[in-house]
Amino acid sequence: MSASVLSVRDLTVRVHLDGRARTLIDHVSLDLAKGEILGLVGESGSGKSLLCRSLVRLLPSSLIRIEGGAVLLEGRDLTTASEAEMLEVRGGEIGMIFQNPTSHLDPVMRIGDQISEGIRYHQGLSAKEARAAAIEILTQVGFPDPVRQYDSYPHEFSGGMRQRAMIGVALSCNPKILIADEPTTALDVTIQAQILKLLLEIREKRGLSIILITHDLGIVAQTCDRIAVMRNGKLLEQGPKRTILSRPQDAYTINLINSHPSMPDEAPMPEPLLASSAASTKPLLEIDDLHVRFKVGGSLFKSSAKTVGAVSGVSLQVMPGETIGIVGESGSGKSTLARAVLGLTPISSGHVSFEGIDLAQQRAAGLAKLRRETAMVFQDPYNALNPRLTIGQMLTEVLKVQGKVPASAIPERIDELLDLVGLEREFANRKPRSMSGGQCQRAGIARALAVDPKLIIADECVAALDVTIQAQIIALFRELTAKMNLTLMFIAHDLAIVRNLCERVVVMYRGEIVEEGLSEEVFARPKHPYTAALIAAIPDIDPDKPLLSSASLEDELQSMPALPVKRMP
Amino acid sequence: MHRYKFILTRPLQFLPVIFGISVITFILVRLIPGDPARNILGTRATPTALANIRAQYGLDQPMWLQYFYFLKNLANGEMGKSILYKIDVFPLIATRIEPTIALVLTSVILSILIAVPMSAIAARNAGRAPDHAVRVISTFGIGFPPFWLGLMLIIFFSVELGVLPVSGYGTTFTDKLSHLILPALTVALSLSTVLTRSLRSAMIESLKSDVATAARARGMPESVVFWRHVLPNSLVPTINLLAVNIGWLIGGTVVVESVFALPGMGQLLVRAIFSRDYMVVQGVAMTFACATVLVNFIADIVTVAVDPRVKL
Amino acid sequence: MSVEAFTPSPVAWRRFLGRQPTLVIGAGILLFFLLLAIAAPLVAPYDPILQNADVRLQPPSFAHLFGTDNFGRDILSRVIWGARIDLQIAVIGVIFPFLIGTTVGTIAGFFGGIVDAVFMRLVDIILAFPFLVLMLSIIAILGPGLSSFYIAMALVGWVSYARLIRAQMLVLKGSDYAVAAVSLGFSRFRIMFRHLLPNAIAGSIVFSMSDATLVLLSGAAVSYLGLGVQPPLAEWGVMVAEGQSFITTAWWITLFPGLSIVCLAFGFSMLGDALGELLGVHE
Amino acid sequence: AGVLTIGRREDSTTFDPIKTAQNIDNWVFSNVYDVLIRVDKTGTKLEPGLAESWTVSDDGLTYVFKIRDAKFSDGSPLTAEDAAFSLLRIRDDAGSLWSDSYKVIDTAIATDPHTLTIKLKNPSAPFLSTLALPNASVISKAGIESMGAEAYGEKPIASGAFVVDEWRRGDRVILKKNPNFWQADRVKLDGVEWISVPDDNTRMLNVQAGQLDAAIFVPFSRVEELKKDAGLNVLIDPSTREDHLLINHAHGDLGKKEVRQALDLAIDKKAIVDAVTFGQGTVANSYIPKGALYYYSDNLKRPYDPDKAKKLLADAGVSNLTLNYLIRAGDEVDEQTAVLVQQQLAKAGITANLQKVDPSQEWDMTVAGDYDISVNYWTNDILDPDQKTTFVLGHDSNNNYLTNYKNEAVKELVAKARLELDPKKREQMYIDLQKMAKDDVNWIDLYYSPYINVARKNIDNFYQNPLGRFFLEDTVKN
Ligand SMILES: Nc1ncnc2c1ncn2[C@@H]1O[C@H](COP(=O)(O)OP(=O)(O)OP(=O)(O)O)[C@@H](O)[C@H]1O
Ligand SMILES: Nc1ncnc2c1ncn2[C@@H]1O[C@H](COP(=O)(O)OP(=O)(O)OP(=O)(O)O)[C@@H](O)[C@H]1O
Numbered sequence A: 001m002s003a004s005v006l007s008v009r010d011l012t013v014r015v016h017l018d019g020r021a022r023t024l025i026d027h028v029s030l031d032l033a034k035g036e037i038l039g040l041v042g043e044s045g046s047g048k049s050l051l052c053r054s055l056v057r058l059l060p061s062s063l064i065r066i067e068g069g070a071v072l073l074e075g076r077d078l079t080t081a082s083e084a085e086m087l088e089v090r091g092g093e094i095g096m097i098f099q100n101p102t103s104h105l106d107p108v109m110r111i112g113d114q115i116s117e118g119i120r121y122h123q124g125l126s127a128k129e130a131r132a133a134a135i136e137i138l139t140q141v142g143f144p145d146p147v148r149q150y151d152s153y154p155h156e157f158s159g160g161m162r163q164r165a166m167i168g169v170a171l172s173c174n175p176k177i178l179i180a181d182e183p184t185t186a187l188d189v190t191i192q193a194q195i196l197k198l199l200l201e202i203r204e205k206r207g208l209s210i211i212l213i214t215h216d217l218g219i220v221a222q223t224c225d226r227i228a229v230m231r232n233g234k235l236l237e238q239g240p241k242r243t244i245l246s247r248p249q250d251a252y253t254i255n256l257i258n259s260h261p262s263m264p265d266e267a268p269m270p271e272p273l274l275a276s277s278a279a280s281t282k283p284l285l286e287i288d289d290l291h292v293r294f295k296v297g298g299s300l301f302k303s304s305a306k307t308v309g310a311v312s313g314v315s316l317q318v319m320p321g322e323t324i325g326i327v328g329e330s331g332s333g334k335s336t337l338a339r340a341v342l343g344l345t346p347i348s349s350g351h352v353s354f355e356g357i358d359l360a361q362q363r364a365a366g367l368a369k370l371r372r373e374t375a376m377v378f379q380d381p382y383n384a385l386n387p388r389l390t391i392g393q394m395l396t397e398v399l400k401v402q403g404k405v406p407a408s409a410i411p412e413r414i415d416e417l418l419d420l421v422g423l424e425r426e427f428a429n430r431k432p433r434s435m436s437g438g439q440c441q442r443a444g445i446a447r448a449l450a451v452d453p454k455l456i457i458a459d460e461c462v463a464a465l466d467v468t469i470q471a472q473i474i475a476l477f478r479e480l481t482a483k484m485n486l487t488l489m490f491i492a493h494d495l496a497i498v499r500n501l502c503e504r505v506v507v508m509y510r511g512e513i514v515e516e517g518l519s520e521e522v523f524a525r526p527k528h529p530y531t532a533a534l535i536a537a538i539p540d541i542d543p544d545k546p547l548l549s550s551a552s553l554e555d556e557l558q559s560m561p562a563l564p565v566k567r568m569p
Numbered sequence B: 001m002h003r004y005k006f007i008l009t010r011p012l013q014f015l016p017v018i019f020g021i022s023v024i025t026f027i028l029v030r031l032i033p034g035d036p037a038r039n040i041l042g043t044r045a046t047p048t049a050l051a052n053i054r055a056q057y058g059l060d061q062p063m064w065l066q067y068f069y070f071l072k073n074l075a076n077g078e079m080g081k082s083i084l085y086k087i088d089v090f091p092l093i094a095t096r097i098e099p100t101i102a103l104v105l106t107s108v109i110l111s112i113l114i115a116v117p118m119s120a121i122a123a124r125n126a127g128r129a130p131d132h133a134v135r136v137i138s139t140f141g142i143g144f145p146p147f148w149l150g151l152m153l154i155i156f157f158s159v160e161l162g163v164l165p166v167s168g169y170g171t172t173f174t175d176k177l178s179h180l181i182l183p184a185l186t187v188a189l190s191l192s193t194v195l196t197r198s199l200r201s202a203m204i205e206s207l208k209s210d211v212a213t214a215a216r217a218r219g220m221p222e223s224v225v226f227w228r229h230v231l232p233n234s235l236v237p238t239i240n241l242l243a244v245n246i247g248w249l250i251g252g253t254v255v256v257e258s259v260f261a262l263p264g265m266g267q268l269l270v271r272a273i274f275s276r277d278y279m280v281v282q283g284v285a286m287t288f289a290c291a292t293v294l295v296n297f298i299a300d301i302v303t304v305a306v307d308p309r310v311k312l
Numbered sequence C: 001m002s003v004e005a006f007t008p009s010p011v012a013w014r015r016f017l018g019r020q021p022t023l024v025i026g027a028g029i030l031l032f033f034l035l036l037a038i039a040a041p042l043v044a045p046y047d048p049i050l051q052n053a054d055v056r057l058q059p060p061s062f063a064h065l066f067g068t069d070n071f072g073r074d075i076l077s078r079v080i081w082g083a084r085i086d087l088q089i090a091v092i093g094v095i096f097p098f099l100i101g102t103t104v105g106t107i108a109g110f111f112g113g114i115v116d117a118v119f120m121r122l123v124d125i126i127l128a129f130p131f132l133v134l135m136l137s138i139i140a141i142l143g144p145g146l147s148s149f150y151i152a153m154a155l156v157g158w159v160s161y162a163r164l165i166r167a168q169m170l171v172l173k174g175s176d177y178a179v180a181a182v183s184l185g186f187s188r189f190r191i192m193f194r195h196l197l198p199n200a201i202a203g204s205i206v207f208s209m210s211d212a213t214l215v216l217l218s219g220a221a222v223s224y225l226g227l228g229v230q231p232p233l234a235e236w237g238v239m240v241a242e243g244q245s246f247i248t249t250a251w252w253i254t255l256f257p258g259l260s261i262v263c264l265a266f267g268f269s270m271l272g273d274a275l276g277e278l279l280g281v282h283e
Numbered sequence D: 001a002g003v004l005t006i007g008r009r010e011d012s013t014t015f016d017p018i019k020t021a022q023n024i025d026n027w028v029f030s031n032v033y034d035v036l037i038r039v040d041k042t043g044t045k046l047e048p049g050l051a052e053s054w055t056v057s058d059d060g061l062t063y064v065f066k067i068r069d070a071k072f073s074d075g076s077p078l079t080a081e082d083a084a085f086s087l088l089r090i091r092d093d094a095g096s097l098w099s100d101s102y103k104v105i106d107t108a109i110a111t112d113p114h115t116l117t118i119k120l121k122n123p124s125a126p127f128l129s130t131l132a133l134p135n136a137s138v139i140s141k142a143g144i145e146s147m148g149a150e151a152y153g154e155k156p157i158a159s160g161a162f163v164v165d166e167w168r169r170g171d172r173v174i175l176k177k178n179p180n181f182w183q184a185d186r187v188k189l190d191g192v193e194w195i196s197v198p199d200d201n202t203r204m205l206n207v208q209a210g211q212l213d214a215a216i217f218v219p220f221s222r223v224e225e226l227k228k229d230a231g232l233n234v235l236i237d238p239s240t241r242e243d244h245l246l247i248n249h250a251h252g253d254l255g256k257k258e259v260r261q262a263l264d265l266a267i268d269k270k271a272i273v274d275a276v277t278f279g280q281g282t283v284a285n286s287y288i289p290k291g292a293l294y295y296y297s298d299n300l301k302r303p304y305d306p307d308k309a310k311k312l313l314a315d316a317g318v319s320n321l322t323l324n325y326l327i328r329a330g331d332e333v334d335e336q337t338a339v340l341v342q343q344q345l346a347k348a349g350i351t352a353n354l355q356k357v358d359p360s361q362e363w364d365m366t367v368a369g370d371y372d373i374s375v376n377y378w379t380n381d382i383l384d385p386d387q388k389t390t391f392v393l394g395h396d397s398n399n400n401y402l403t404n405y406k407n408e409a410v411k412e413l414v415a416k417a418r419l420e421l422d423p424k425k426r427e428q429m430y431i432d433l434q435k436m437a438k439d440d441v442n443w444i445d446l447y448y449s450p451y452i453n454v455a456r457k458n459i460d461n462f463y464q465n466p467l468g469r470f471f472l473e474d475t476v477k478n
């Protein structure tokens, strides 16, 4: 191992709130060698971001202070360096890539200018030279037309391109160390693969040292040399990646590895229910050549009012008691399909019938039936709950409006629901803002169950959660479908989860179903190249199953134009 | 660029607004009790003289007919005659429009010059003494009625120090400018408060934003972070606020005009309302309305220019 | 910081207030004026409208802490009694625009389409309508006095609230919990007023605080043009306007009511800031 | 030499003399136009203007004026033709606000360029006075015909001491010396600027800061302070302004003479003079202003006596008298008087409810008789008392100045006085009228107040006569 460029020694960070100090980073020590990629993993709130920000002394609040330890950059202690020195260090020595490129890029400044800004400042080049250098960087990070794209604004790019720009900005000052804070969490797996590949390339070309923060062990396994695991501000263990992955010491690390969804053998596949449901001849839900189009950019002139087809010609049958997974990239029309099915978005053409009632023909009756017998769990746990109502109030309201339970039995029913989703009963008095994401998600599920529905559509209801919580929720669903003969449509862009939970899977691409079949079948032998690409892009926790191995994937991705990426919470 | 296409289509939306305003003013001023004829005749009014004047200005006609004549005149590029000034309303307004525009412009510029540094100081020291100082000072700006503030400024700058003219409007550019400083300052003291509040909170937000963090992370000194990233990002919400306020200002300069004897539209309007000079009220109201609409239009253009994400 | 997580108990209250100096100052000032207004008959040393030719235009002294005006009326007493009227102006001048604007904004934002288009054109018209023409016309039609002023304020003021609420509604009605409410079969009325409005209203509440100051100042401007409250009532704006003639000779006539407006405005603005922080609103 | 700058409240509205009735216009007309007959500086005598001399026929119907050699500002000669044209125009023009006052003229003919012969329909004692009205100024017939009335109203061709050089509407009227004025030697100033400064404070500060030479309409409250300023002269010139409390006789108990007398007793005019006018006014005892023609100084002055007022009311069987007191909004003095009177009436057990309305509307309401009491004022336009007397007591078309006062004896006497050509007899008639009016309390005379102007010390002869005319032809700027 070559000499470390950066060593952290006993770094301690505390926050002072209400006169009390809380330790956020607790005596953390670690080393980063030249040319090395260090993976920093840990659950949300464990202090990963804070640790990296402490390195360059960009703490999020004046109440948070470094109160011990040292950060040695080639022998210099950054915790005691002057603010002027730090200006040189930031960007010049240590570059940062942030998780969410959409919010970290200046929306009102041209991409190129944001890159050349650092060049001009750190290298003292003239405007013209800086522009040339910036264009060079844009080329490096994979912009196809850098000269023109220099003058574009961030919002004109897809999420993947924005992340590339973000990397470009970090590279602009020619740093020795790159800190990448969850650089791909917001992106689709296919794009994620590209970005990770880009990082590896840059490391090759420039001999950079990289600290890669993530909560996805798969990514670490695929890209890093060493792994450090954090929890509650403490560094639990660190070491070479293979050591940690194969022989984890800490109980938490073991749990983390075990709950990774790319380990399919761990949980047994649910029993195929198809046999039993085949008996009931009538499908619960029938979708026939469904089209949903949205108007975009419609202004005074009719001619400019274009429509985009979010769902184009989807046909699908869902049998009672079935658990069906819908996968596809962001923007492929999964949510739109779900909403259209439930009558929450107008249908442009086609038919949806629920238990034989055609929504288009008997709209009022169909909607009434849908409202009473179906429920949806929304993707974003916070935004789907009214922030002003307690969970109890919310459930009471649903139960009252639905009227399936007598008023006197409502409190009892609420307790039951909370038990069912594994929330303590005192949560009835809480409001969403004082609950964690996972807890909110359970409340959302409880709300769906309160309707006592035949069909639940769960729209990416685990995407925002930690792997550990993800695993809990999946288990909950499995239990519920088994117990209550519920029909479940489970939407996700994460194939691993779907593979775990669903017996049947539908793959969507650009509003169309490109593949459909038993999960086992589809994952083992994808017929459509897109499905294959999706599956290949999942970073496996096994470092010996390298990501991006197939050259065909690369071609596939290049031929697909960048899709609009929706921001995730 | 097609983002700016609204410049061509938007003006069509102005027409109903202007039309609506013309109808409302027309009816409204005629609902006010008080007789323009009796008003100009004063204590010497006699029935024949009254009838004479009413007939002369068509005031004896039914209201819908009066409105019809008004539209007809408008089509000919006239706006009817002022009862008080005995001349056509258009040239009358033309003589009075400049000081008001100049006042509004200077006030806006001045308040921006005050608001930007003030909010910058406050935002960069949020929660500390300078921030509190800015907030207290700006409350004073908005709390004191402008007619009081204006007089204090006159007493201090013009009478005690003798450096600026007391009141009035000049003839040459520099002369006009020196006459405009105090009234514009009076307006700016309150307008800048509103802007400062908005800018300050936008800046505080922006200073904490990921954009600022990212800039710091690439080693930009705080001043660059502030002026190149925080300020432009904070401007967008303030532009709209400024536009709404300029709208209010255009119709509300009367007090300042009167304190500083600026021969502008505000004074013309008040005198016209008080003497029930219907056509002048109508003309001024419509001029103000057009100006307000224009300001909002410009604000839209500026917003589009400042924020590349905005599409209208 | 979240309001909801907060369960009131005396100790918690004190801690909570300790962390909210702005709230304490703002609410404190308003409370002070409120008490002053309620207790006016008790605390005012003199009758606010009683004239006394012997003590005309006296500078502040122990007998008359704020001095006297040209009728020998005690300024302090007038300022104290004025609190009643000015608080009333600030409150009523804001409440009606608030209620109207909120309702219109909710309906326009929620239903969209033609309803929205009609209301928004109306908003455009009122925004472009010279405030003064409307104000003076209404006052002229109904006669000067507070009720005309309130009516004029209500006719003009609602647009700001309508715009704020509508913008919020447009965002919120697309939010997941609104869609969730639809999917659960809730009625439109319930969704609009029980689920969306409470979440949309915070910005308007904060704005209403600065609006209160604007209302007070509009009142003062109207007084300057001579159409303020009916004499001999003591109202700060009128007092400043009337005291204008003595600005160089008897500064105390204008200064104290002027300062009172400033203090009240300061209270409102502090409370507005505090509410903004508490409700998580950004202007 | 030099240009005199004068601040005033409002700007002019027109320069067409027949189309306005506002002092703000008339006072500038006197600088720009000349009239056939002028009122002298004391405001009590007529003196020759453009008419060098005149004769009146014995029946009082035919007036012959000799027009002097004068020129208009454009250099063209002023003839009897122009004078005749001007008088017929004020009588006949559709836009004239004054036609009624000149209906008495039957014919006006220029017998020759220097002779104007006027025939009246009936004798009229005040006729000569009406010729001194600025609105009856002599205009250039050729000028107005070639320019058109509207353009003429912007920049007239006239024969006064000054000509309109520039008019910046809403801001100022700029006058320059008229070299063609027949008394051009008398004029010392190079020019005059009438500048509109609506705010009283600002106007005063302008003079104090030396940015204006003079300002008119000095508020009463500022007089003492300005007097202390060493750089200023406060000019207090007698005027014909009289402030009075209108009483609507048609409303209930106000029709009773005793009740009106009680009101008169209940109002302390001295207190008003002290508090509202800061001692600048004097208590009024007649509807004819002090110092004006036929003013009767010994007229009854009812003392302030609230107890007696109460008794009088009780005797008349009136209790709980509640009155609606109309106030003109925006008029500081009016409001202050109201506040004071309200408190005084309360002492006599009378409740006055103040109702403030905008001036135009107040005027409308008074005309409609929609009030009980209201303060108003009158300033004479002409020297002769007939005009005001007719309006106030003569049962003219305006219900005796909106009071609905009715007294046939008074009415007859007013008509008779108008025709009486013998000054002595006429004076006695007006004395009787003043006594009768006082006894009836047609309204309540409150106070007379002077014109109060301020000028810098270097300004001499800045003077306003009781009818409001400024003699700027005599003013000197050192
Ligand atoms: N501004 C702040 N004030 C107080 N505490 C903070 C602040 N920012 C972060 N923290 C606390 O610091 C701890 C570490 O946060 P950090 O953002 O480093 O977590 P993380 O590991 O990056 O989590 P994630 O995976 O969600 O990004 C958390 O407990 C958090 O509550
Ligand atoms: N209200 C709308 N107006 C216009 N376009 C829309 C609207 N809703 C969705 N779209 C577009 O329709 C397409 C499908 O969107 P949808 O939300 O169904 O995708 P998704 O598969 O759920 O994506 P994600 O994984 O990001 O949730 C996208 O291109 C999106 O931009």
Ligand SMILES: [Mg+2]
Pocket: A048, A049, A050, A181
């Ligand atoms: Mg983080």
Ligand SMILES: [Mg+2]
Pocket: A334, A335, A336, A379, A459, A460
């Ligand atoms: Mg989705």
Ligand code: NI
Pocket: C280
């Ligand atoms: Ni915030």
